[in-house]
Amino acid sequence: MIPRYSRPEMVAIWSPETKFKIWYEIEAHACEAMANIGVIPRENADAVWKAKDVEFDVARIDEIEAVTKHDVIAFLTHLAEHVGSDEARFVHQGMTSSDVLDTCFNVQLVRASDILIADVEALLAALKRRALEHKDTVRVGRSHGIHAEPTTMGLTFARFYAEMDRNLTRLKTAREEIGTGAISGAVGTFANIDPAVEEHVCKQLGLKPEPISTQVIPRDRHAAFFATLGLVASSIENIATEVRHMQRTEVLEGAEFFSAGQKGSSAMPHKKNPILTENLTGLARTVRMAVIPAMENVTLWHERDISHSSVERAIGPDATITLDFALNRLTGVIDKMLIYPENMLANMNKFSGLVMSQRVLLALTQAGVSREDSYKLVQRNAMKVWEHGADFKTELLGDDEVLAALSPEEIEEKFDLGYHTKHVDTIFKRVFKY
Numbered sequence: 214m215i216p217r218y219s220r221p222e223m224v225a226i227w228s229p230e231t232k233f234k235i236w237y238e239i240e241a242h243a244c245e246a247m248a249n250i251g252v253i254p255r256e257n258a259d260a261v262w263k264a265k266d267v268e269f270d271v272a273r274i275d276e277i278e279a280v281t282k283h284d285v286i287a288f289l290t291h292l293a294e295h296v297g298s299d300e301a302r303f304v305h306q307g308m309t310s311s312d313v314l315d316t317c318f319n320v321q322l323v324r325a326s327d328i329l330i331a332d333v334e335a336l337l338a339a340l341k342r343r344a345l346e347h348k349d350t351v352r353v354g355r356s357h358g359i360h361a362e363p364t365t366m367g368l369t370f371a372r373f374y375a376e377m378d379r380n381l382t383r384l385k386t387a388r389e390e391i392g393t394g395a396i397s398g399a400v401g402t403f404a405n406i407d408p409a410v411e412e413h414v415c416k417q418l419g420l421k422p423e424p425i426s427t428q429v430i431p432r433d434r435h436a437a438f439f440a441t442l443g444l445v446a447s448s449i450e451n452i453a454t455e456v457r458h459m460q461r462t463e464v465l466e467g468a469e470f471f472s473a474g475q476k477g478s479s480a481m482p483h484k485k486n487p488i489l490t491e492n493l494t495g496l497a498r499t500v501r502m503a504v505i506p507a508m509e510n511v512t513l514w515h516e517r518d519i520s521h522s523s524v525e526r527a528i529g530p531d532a533t534i535t536l537d538f539a540l541n542r543l544t545g546v547i548d549k550m551l552i553y554p555e556n557m558l559a560n561m562n563k564f565s566g567l568v569m570s571q572r573v574l575l576a577l578t579q580a581g582v583s584r585e586d587s588y589k590l591v592q593r594n595a596m597k598v599w600e601h602g603a604d605f606k607t608e609l610l611g612d613d614e615v616l617a618a619l620s621p622e623e624i625e626e627k628f629d630l631g632y633h634t635k636h637v638d639t640i641f642k643r644v645f646k647y
Contacts, residue, residue, distance in 0.1 A: 218496060223537040226324050227530035233269040235317040236288055239414055240304050241265070243396055246413035247406075253303040260300035267295050285310040307406030309399045311517065315430045316394035318525060320418055322438060325533035326388035332540035333381045333445070337374060339547040341645060344370035348637060351630060352466055352557035353568055358458075362568050363561060363633040366467075366552060371644045373452045378644075380445045387441040390434050394418060395426035400516040427516040432507075435525070439507035442532050446500035449539050453490035453497070456546060460487045466557045470549035489546050496539040503528035566605030567598050572627040573609060573619075580618040590615055 225231060241261045248258035269291060278287035285305075293301040305313075348367035353360050396411035397403050403411075408422070415422045423430050459467035469489050471477075477484030506528055510521035561568060570591050577587035594608040594615070609615050609624050616624075641647070 218538045219534050220537055220541060223325060223328050223534045224530075226321050226328075227534065229271045229274075230268065232317060232321070233271070233274065233288060235320050235418075236285070236313050237264060237267075237269070237292065238418065239313050239316055239396075240289075240292065240308075242414045242417045243308060243406075243410050244304060244306075246410040247303065247306065249413070250407055250409055252407065253306065257300055257303045260296055261292075261304060263300075264292060264295045283310075285313055307398050307410075308396060309428055311429045312396045312398065314522070315426075316396065316414070316418070316420070318529065319391055319394060319420060319430065321529065322391045322435075322533070323388055323419065325529075325537075326384060326391070328537055329442075329445070329533065329540065330381065330384050330388065332537055332544070333377055333384060336540055336544045336547065337377055337381065339544050340370050340374040340377060343547055343550065343552075344368075344374055344641070344645075347552060347554075348641060349634065350552065350554050350557065351561070351634065352554075353561040360561070360564065360568055362571060363630060365634060365637055366554075366557065368637060368640060369455065370547075371641060373448075373455075375644050376448050376451065380441075380448055383441045383444060387438045391438045392420050393423040393430060393434065394420035395423040395430050397423070397426045397428070400428050401426040429513065429517040429521075432510045432513065432521055435521075436507045436511050439503045439528060439532060442536050443501045443504040446497040446536060446539065449536075449543050450494050450497035452543060453493035453546075456490045456550065457487045457494075460485075460490075464556075464560065466553055466560065468551045468553075469546055470551060489542060493539055493543055493546075496535050496542075500532050500536050500539070503532040564598050564605070565603075566628055567595055569605065569628050570595050572632065573615075573624070576623060576627055577615070577618050582618050 241258075241264075244253060244258040244261045247253045248255045269288070273294075274284075274287050274291050277290050278284050281287050281290070289301075289305055292304065296304070344367045346367070347370065348365060350366040351363055352366050352369070354362055354364035394411065394415040395401070396406060396414050397408075398406045411422050414420075425431075456467060456469065458464060460469065468485065469487050471485050476482075477486045477488075506524045510524055513521060574584075574587050574591045577590060578584050582590070590612065594605060594612055597603040597608050598605045606624065606628055610621055
């Protein structure tokens with residue numbers, strides 16, 4: 214991923230230096246396990262650990278690979294340069310390249326998961342804080358982009374919190390599912406390596422042994438992992454899109470923080486554009502690009518092919534680095550987001566009283582008017598508000614058919630804003646569990 218959308222901690226997980234260090238640890242732990250069960254001499258296993266503080270030379274490994282055309286062999290050759298050719302002769306015994314590659318990849322995904330989980334927890338904290346801050350800040354709810362009924366800004370933040378809380382659970386599940394390793398040898402039969410070696414390596418790396426591998430770890434695990442990243446990205450876009458809509462000039466109920474010296478447009482100095490949330494929409498698309506290829510990687514020939522390999526070398530770093538950046542950016546947006554309660558009330562009252570139409574409809578039906586007739590009575594008065602800028606309550610109070618069913622006092626009562634917010638605290642208790 215390009216530096217513009219990257220953060221150092223996540224990038225470090227995918228660096229060649231980190232990858233080769235994990236490869237080394239897999240090989241060294243495997244040698245240790247083989248020595249434990251008497252398969253190789255203890256002194257050879259101990260010799261491998263001489264390289265524990267080595268910073269492997271990426272350029273040298275690339276130089277060897279240019280000849281061998283095999284990355285794992287190039288690494289093993291370079292390792293032998295540090296350990297000694299004779300001392301290293303038992304390294305990789307009974308193992309296949311996928312034992313190293315797949316186990317390493319899952320270690321990297323687990324580490325990436327830990328960062329993403331922390332990211333979501335930080336976002337949840339920001340969403341909760343803003344939800345509690347604006348629990349009673351009334352704004353109009355919209356369906357199809359059209360005024361519907363009153364809600365609160367707190368409920369908007371709360372629903373995003375609940376969505377991200379579900380994503381936190383999904384990420385933890387994805388981390389658990391991807392946290393397996395395989396040291397099972399060619400076609401996964403353990404013919405040339407004892408299962409005890411796999412158990413030892415996995416324990417040392419914080420993984421679980423894959424119950425059954427076919428030279429590769431089953432890719433349905435990875436498909437589930439990247440699908441989860443795609444879901445998190447979609448939730449980011451969901452929140453970002455709401456912020457973008459709120460910042461529209463005609464709405465202006467909320468906006469991204471605009472710092473001193475910030476410029477909105479190269480041509481129009483007055484502009485305050487929602488560039489961060491627009492960027493988040495684009496980044497979400499980038500993360501979701503990984504989902505379909507990850508699904509397609511599930512299908513491999515027989516015990517394995519390597520059609521998945523080139524895909525994962527791209528989507529592993531790109532999806533996790535991008536999502537990490539996006540989550541961090543969204544947390545900043547929520548933390549600093551500007552809220553305009555006065556504009557919320559002004560927008561809600563733009564069509565005077567219209568958002569109370571359902572209350573009047575229900576009152577008419579409860580007063581004995583059929584639903585069909587009630588709907589007609591309410592709609593004909595509502596259309597006067599849409600088309601002529603009339604006041605909804607005034608029109609109702611002047612409609613003899615409405616007054617035949619409801620008294621002026623009953624009509625007046627239907628315009629109480631508190632009616633729509635009376636269960637906000639109940640919803641908050643459900644979401645935030647207090």
